Amino acid sequence: MLIIQNEELRNLSLSGHVGFDSLPDQLVNKSTSQGFCFNILCVGETGIGKSTLMDTLFNTKFESDPATHNEPGVRLKARSYELQESNVRLKLTIVDTVGFGDQINKDDSYKPIVEYIDAQFEAYLQEELKIKRSLFNYHDTRIHACLYFIAPTGHSLKSLDLVTMKKLDSKVNIIPIIAKADTIAKNELHKFKSKIMSELVSNGVQIYQFPTDEETVAEINATMSVHLPFAVVGSTEEVKIGNKMAKARQYPWGVVQVENENHCDFVKLREMLIRVNMEDLREQTHTRHYELYRRCKLEEMGFKDTDPDSKPFSLQETYEAKRNEFLGELQKKEEEMRQMFVMRVKEKEAELKEAEKELHEKFDLLKRTHQEEKKKVEDKKKELEEEVNNFQKKKAAAQLLQSQAQQSGAQQTKKDKDKKNASFT
Amino acid sequence: MSVSARSAAAEERSVNSSTMGQQKNLEGYVGFANLPNQVYRKSVKRGFEFTLMVVGESGLGKSTLINSLFLTDLYSPEYPGPSHRIKKTVQVEQSKVLIKEGGVQLLLTIVDTPGFGDAVDNSNCWQPVIDYIDSKFEDYLNAESRVNRRQMPDNRVQCCLYFIAPSGHGLKPLDIEFMKRLHEKVNIIPLIAKADTLTPEECQQFKKQIMKEIQEHKIKIYEFPETDDEEENKLVKKIKDRLPLAVVGSNTIIEVNGKRVRGRQYPWGVAEVENGEHCDFTILRNMLIRTHMQDLKDVTNNVHYENYRSRKLAAVTYNGVDNNKNKGQLTKSPLAQMEEERREHVAKMKKMEMEMEQVFEMKVKEKVQKLKDSEAENLGKEQEEREDLLNSLLTTSYVLVANMPAWTSVFVGSV
Numbered sequence: 155m156l157i158i159q160n161e162e163l164r165n166l167s168l169s170g171h172v173g174f175d176s177l178p179d180q181l182v183n184k185s186t187s188q189g190f191c192f193n194i195l196c197v198g199e200t201g202i203g204k205s206t207l208m209d210t211l212f213n214t215k216f217e218s219d220p221a222t223h224n225e226p227g228v229r230l231k232a233r234s235y236e237l238q239e240s241n242v243r244l245k246l247t248i249v250d251t252v253g254f255g256d257q258i259n260k261d262d263s264y265k266p267i268v269e270y271i272d273a274q275f276e277a278y279l280q281e282e283l284k285i286k287r288s289l290f291n292y293h294d295t296r297i298h299a300c301l302y303f304i305a306p307t308g309h310s311l312k313s314l315d316l317v318t319m320k321k322l323d324s325k326v327n328i329i330p331i332i333a334k335a336d337t338i339a340k341n342e343l344h345k346f347k348s349k350i351m352s353e354l355v356s357n358g359v360q361i362y363q364f365p366t367d368e369e370t371v372a373e374i375n376a377t378m379s380v381h382l383p384f385a386v387v388g389s390t391e392e393v394k395i396g397n398k399m400a401k402a403r404q405y406p407w408g409v410v411q412v413e414n415e416n417h418c419d420f421v422k423l424r425e426m427l428i429r430v431n432m433e434d435l436r437e438q439t440h441t442r443h444y445e446l447y448r449r450c451k452l453e454e455m456g457f458k459d460t461d462p463d464s465k466p467f468s469l470q471e472t473y474e475a476k477r478n479e480f481l482g483e484l485q486k487k488e489e490e491m492r493q494m495f496v497m498r499v500k501e502k503e504a505e506l507k508e509a510e511k512e513l514h515e516k517f518d519l520l521k522r523t524h525q526e527e528k529k530k531v532e533d534k535k536k537e538l539e540e541e542v543n544n545f546q547k548k549k550a551a552a553q554l555l556q557s558q559a560q561q562s563g564a565q566q567t568k569k570d571k572d573k574k575n576a577s578f579t
Numbered sequence: 580m581s582v583s584a585r586s587a588a589a590e591e592r593s594v595n596s597s598t599m600g601q602q603k604n605l606e607g608y609v610g611f612a613n614l615p616n617q618v619y620r621k622s623v624k625r626g627f628e629f630t631l632m633v634v635g636e637s638g639l640g641k642s643t644l645i646n647s648l649f650l651t652d653l654y655s656p657e658y659p660g661p662s663h664r665i666k667k668t669v670q671v672e673q674s675k676v677l678i679k680e681g682g683v684q685l686l687l688t689i690v691d692t693p694g695f696g697d698a699v700d701n702s703n704c705w706q707p708v709i710d711y712i713d714s715k716f717e718d719y720l721n722a723e724s725r726v727n728r729r730q731m732p733d734n735r736v737q738c739c740l741y742f743i744a745p746s747g748h749g750l751k752p753l754d755i756e757f758m759k760r761l762h763e764k765v766n767i768i769p770l771i772a773k774a775d776t777l778t779p780e781e782c783q784q785f786k787k788q789i790m791k792e793i794q795e796h797k798i799k800i801y802e803f804p805e806t807d808d809e810e811e812n813k814l815v816k817k818i819k820d821r822l823p824l825a826v827v828g829s830n831t832i833i834e835v836n837g838k839r840v841r842g843r844q845y846p847w848g849v850a851e852v853e854n855g856e857h858c859d860f861t862i863l864r865n866m867l868i869r870t871h872m873q874d875l876k877d878v879t880n881n882v883h884y885e886n887y888r889s890r891k892l893a894a895v896t897y898n899g900v901d902n903n904k905n906k907g908q909l910t911k912s913p914l915a916q917m918e919e920e921r922r923e924h925v926a927k928m929k930k931m932e933m934e935m936e937q938v939f940e941m942k943v944k945e946k947v948q949k950l951k952d953s954e955a956e957n958l959g960k961e962q963e964e965r966e967d968l969l970n971s972l973l974t975t976s977y978v979l980v981a982n983m984p985a986w987t988s989v990f991v992g993s994v
Binding site: 162163164165166167168169170171172173174175176177178179180181182183184185186187190192211212213214216233234235236237238239240241242244245246247285286287288290368370371424425428429430431432433434437445448449452453457458459480484487488491495498499502506509510513517520521524527528531532534535538539542545 | 726
């Protein structure tokens, strides 16, 4: 079979309205009917205002019990919500870092966060690798944006902040924000922002860049970038300003209006995060962060794109090669186990033989000792028997003498006795 | 597959959404209603691609129809249509054109099959088509499976226009054979070509007959999706009633009643291409380009490609053996499958190891016990002997000691 490819790409002009300019609308309609999903990770110390900011951003009250400072470690809590605005349905998941910054030793604080992000990538990867998969209605749990809450110290980033952001910057889109910005005076704020940005740059932390490649949004994105990190104030309380109710925080010295751009950058954050770049955040997560994770994971598992001769592998070849490798490994393991076992048997045999030999030797020694003893005992016995014999002989001789002596003695005694008796008559 | 897959997907979607988060009401404008605009913007920047295949015997007006559909000279004297390029064997050839409209850029690939159905013996003339479609799936699969993935060009065939000759009777065996073999690989849209040779009644009959035969042979042509919109569903029903679409194409513009229209001039009148009462061309164009182009791409991606992929990967994992036995496990990836096999093997080996250990221990115990027993036995014997000996010695000693005083006295007495 011959496939002739007409490689030349022709630009043709149309003599009328064909109608494929509706393609973007067809795509949008399909996406809208499926619904969108967006996952935000909020990283920040306990009490820094994460929950309040989410409530303010999304104009609703997400239930959350304020966390205590007594958490033994950092754990991540994810909650999902269904929101709708005109005909757009959004599945929003907010992931909170509970206990962040509360421990005395914060060396491992970043770990649960990284693990969570990786786990979501892993889940997607597993789905993607399945034989029978359904990616088009997969509930995407990958984190699209990470809001990093910086404490309003007014000086610089904490070392925990730098460490954590450095660990996260290749895994998620980081948008740094200064929390509770109503505690920083205007002149300090500018210095604080510069210090933060320069620290991020000098430590090589890659934060999310608002895209400037599309002409429609390039300008607004560029203008907004200048104000990073956004200094935000959150509030769900409303205060009467003029003749309108507005979200604000009331102090004795004045009212901080959340949506007043002179007071804080809340509006800028909302603009960038939701109204302009939400889709770009999702796209970057998928095409950059996820691809990086996938590449590392596959390389770890031993997949390569080209064989040693730099020829590209086909998927089938790769899988077959993996399978053969795998089977080979299993066989090797089995062999090893057998060999080890044979060796052990031999060792044990040798041991037992040794033990047997020892026993025999001991036994022989014992026997010999016994033999010696026996001989001694028999000698002794002979000696004793001899002595007994001697005694018997002597006894016999002595008895003879005694009886002889007795006889003569008896006669004498009788004579003596008679004499004695005669003297008395 | 396409039918059940579509409905299954819709079901899954509704299940998914119901098991998710709580509903929240917004007390003010947030702004994510702007998301569709963001998607729109990005898609325009990215541009669009579409691959359309045209299949049919030569002379059925395929090139003319394509030119009419896209209002451009895709096929021209410099770039002749398939009927002018017939070789000895069936070829599958593609040509790419870039067209722009309203700021939207479309990279259109037209794949045609010169020689299809034109030989005397047309056995297997569909094979080159199948091979082409599969090779495009294969390319995409390999690109998707690379470790380093870049922009993946999508050359998969997203729609196949199948031209039926206007015999007026029914489908030819070749038509049936082709559609049966390709309906699970590509979206087939059957068309009645050169419909201006049929009167409306003949056309009606012909369509009925064709649809009957399609159902009889269980051929799955492209299905229009159900939507939530009542209006849209009504339109879809109207289209469904007119399947297969009877089309007429034309490269020439004729003046009719002061209007300039595309049409075919006959002595008895003008057959207008875009007149809904003359033919279904407008329906085809609207459906193919203006309303369902995205869906054709989606069905290709989510159904036809996934079928190809799962068949391909299942074969690799089980090496073509016991595919049916393990069908239930196709939800795993081949790697996960291997992991599980590895774990099973490790468990098996552990068990084997344990058993061997047990046997080993037992044998060792036996041997040790035997040794102990023989040692004990021997020792015992020795002990006995020794004891006997000692006992006899003792007895003799006692005798001696016992008689000592008697004999001593004897000695003393005798002195």
